[in-house]
Structures are given as C-alpha cells and as structure tokens.
Amino acid sequence: MTIKEAQEAVDQWVKTYGVRYFSELTNLAVLTEEVGELARVMARKYGEQSFKPGEQENMGEEMADVLWVLLCLANQTGVDLTEELRKSIDKKTNRDKTRHISNPKLK
Numbered sequence: 001m002t003i004k005e006a007q008e009a010v011d012q013w014v015k016t017y018g019v020r021y022f023s024e025l026t027n028l029a030v031l032t033e034e035v036g037e038l039a040r041v042m043a044r045k046y047g048e049q050s051f052k053p054g055e056q057e058n059m060g061e062e063m064a065d066v067l068w069v070l071l072c073l074a075n076q077t078g079v080d081l082t083e084e085l086r087k088s089i090d091k092k093t094n095r096d097k098t099r100h101i102s103n104p105k106l107k
C-alpha cells in the first residue's frame with residue numbers, strides 16, 4: 001500500500017464507518033495520546049521499565065495507530081503526505097548529506 005492509498009483507505013473508512021472526522025484539534029490530541037502509548041511500549045522494551053503483568057508488547061499496533069491519526073490529519077488539512085515526504089527527504093539530503101557521515105559520535 002502506498003501512502004496515497006493509505007490516505008484514501010482511511011478517508012473511505014471514516015466516511016463509511018466513522019460518521020465524520022473528529023476535529024483537527026481533537027485528532028491532534030488523539031495523536032499525542034497514541035504517541036504516548038507507543039512511548040510506553042518503547043520504554044518497557046528498550047528502556048528501564050518493565051511490562052506490567054498481562055501487558056502485551058504491541059509496538060506495531062501502536063505505530064499503526066499513530067500513522068492512522070496522522071493520515072486523518074493529513075486528509076483533513078489537505079496535505080499530500082507522499083509529496084511532503086519526498087520534499088522532506090530532499091531537504092534532509094541537501095542539508096545533511098555530509099553531516100552524519102562526518103560525525104565522529106556516530107562511528
């Protein structure tokens with residue numbers, strides 16, 4: 001699935017099952033919540049915290065939840081994430097093409 005197809009699939013789901021999009025501010029709050037849930041899993045798997053009894057390692061599910069809400073926000077605000085990602089990659093390439101390679105901290 002391409003990013004464009006993912007945006008279209010989320011839009012179709014919202015229009016079919018979700019009644020309507022939540023407001024942009026509500027979705028921003030939901031995105032923050034979902035990032036927090038991903039952070040909790042990361043802290044338990046890679047950090048010093050441990051999983052609580054019965055807690056599952058569901059990192060992929062949490063990442064997908066973050067992506068879902070981000071796709072909703074893109075749809076609501078008319079952002080073509082495919083194009084914006086291309087521009088971001090170009091920007092980072094031009095700005096950082098030697099920065100990380102020459103960083104002795106990364107060797």
